[in-house]
Amino acid sequence: MSQPETKELNNNQIDSQDYHWRFWPTVPIYPYSKRRTIRKEVLKDTIWTFDQLQGIFYVVVPIRMTVIRLESGGLLVYAPVAPTKQCIHLVKELVDQHGDVKYIILPTISGLEHKHCVGPFARKFPQAIVFVAPKQWSFPVNLPLSWLGFPAKRTQVLPADSTQTPFADEFDYAILGDINLRLGQFEEVAFLHKRSQTLLVTDSIISIPTKPPEIIEQDLYPLLFHARDSATEAIVDTQGNRIRGWQRICLFALYFKASVLETPSIRKTIIDAWRSPNKSAKAYWGLYPFEWKINWEECFDTLRSDGRLLVAPILQTLILNRAPQETLQWADTITRWNFNRIIPCHFDAPIHATPQEFRQAFTFLEPNAKNIARFPDADLKTLKYIDAFLYKPGLVPPPKI
Numbered sequence: 001m002s003q004p005e006t007k008e009l010n011n012n013q014i015d016s017q018d019y020h021w022r023f024w025p026t027v028p029i030y031p032y033s034k035r036r037t038i039r040k041e042v043l044k045d046t047i048w049t050f051d052q053l054q055g056i057f058y059v060v061v062p063i064r065m066t067v068i069r070l071e072s073g074g075l076l077v078y079a080p081v082a083p084t085k086q087c088i089h090l091v092k093e094l095v096d097q098h099g100d101v102k103y104i105i106l107p108t109i110s111g112l113e114h115k116h117c118v119g120p121f122a123r124k125f126p127q128a129i130v131f132v133a134p135k136q137w138s139f140p141v142n143l144p145l146s147w148l149g150f151p152a153k154r155t156q157v158l159p160a161d162s163t164q165t166p167f168a169d170e171f172d173y174a175i176l177g178d179i180n181l182r183l184g185q186f187e188e189v190a191f192l193h194k195r196s197q198t199l200l201v202t203d204s205i206i207s208i209p210t211k212p213p214e215i216i217e218q219d220l221y222p223l224l225f226h227a228r229d230s231a232t233e234a235i236v237d238t239q240g241n242r243i244r245g246w247q248r249i250c251l252f253a254l255y256f257k258a259s260v261l262e263t264p265s266i267r268k269t270i271i272d273a274w275r276s277p278n279k280s281a282k283a284y285w286g287l288y289p290f291e292w293k294i295n296w297e298e299c300f301d302t303l304r305s306d307g308r309l310l311v312a313p314i315l316q317t318l319i320l321n322r323a324p325q326e327t328l329q330w331a332d333t334i335t336r337w338n339f340n341r342i343i344p345c346h347f348d349a350p351i352h353a354t355p356q357e358f359r360q361a362f363t364f365l366e367p368n369a370k371n372i373a374r375f376p377d378a379d380l381k382t383l384k385y386i387d388a389f390l391y392k393p394g395l396v397p398p399p400k401i
Helices: 085-098 112-124 221-226 239-255 266-275 281-286 296-307 313-318 324-335 355-360 381-391
Strands: 005-007 038-043 047-056 059-069 075-078 101-106 129-132 155-157 171-180 185-193 198-200 341-343
Touching (some): 059 085, 059 239, 075 085, 101 112, 112 129, 185 324, 239 313
Parallel strands (some): 101 129, 129 155, 198 341
Antiparallel strands (some): 005 038, 038 047
């Protein structure tokens, strides 16, 4: 299989203003105001992904928008990313070849990292209709979408029946949720592009690559920061450190605190920071409160499971276990579709997988789930603690499995 075309403006074509994102304070996460974009052609003249970077405390993962050429002409955009000058330039190259952006899809109701980009992105393409997942909400005050920057005259709610949309001939979709978490709701809309047999999902399914994705290697500092075994180590760029940093980032992002991670005492953390060769603000003044056990790589290998499709531990432990039957029904609907490729909004993409492999990822929700091998309990300890902390006082509903 040929490698997908990758496109980023080279250093002679781009300056810092081209990837400046001025609305970053609305969701103040790394890399803040600087959002590089990489475009990849997944299927020739048909499907493209646009990857950017996002994270907290250097725990960085890709965030992805997918653009699909419509058979009738024009483009559909699934889950917009930050519309920087660089990003819009890369989209408009496709517009010049294939026609205007006709439809913009917001496939979630709770993902702020997706939602806050839609309004600014839609303003760049004033002819596009914006379709949003039903039952949108905002926190701490539930505001109308027009107050959140969505174009009022061009924004519509996705109907429950996908045949009632202007793109029904080319796409089907299935809505999961809304799952009531009391503090808010969770919802996701999976899209099937029939012609290319491609499934688009937001957060529900991921596959973890062994090596850092290309967009992550555009900013090496987070990888090298987390590659260290102690604060007293220098931050050094080697291929091994890039891979080590990425794999540890995955453990942070999906477990918060895996069993192979220990936190030293405050006293030791401060002493090590004093001895650290990395005392800049960028390095958090030498603070590095992490100690990795010798078997941490085995923990990553168990989590990754050879890159198989999986539902992230956070979703398994804190969200989808509140609605097991609804989630399984949604997964069963998708399993009846004909697809051989999945493009999630995070981690690896595209993933070549069958409907049966997709369904297998949700077996943890079945009645006999206790007999199904899942993530090690020791690695889920922190997530289960958070879960109990939230449901015991009634802040969220109790899990149903």
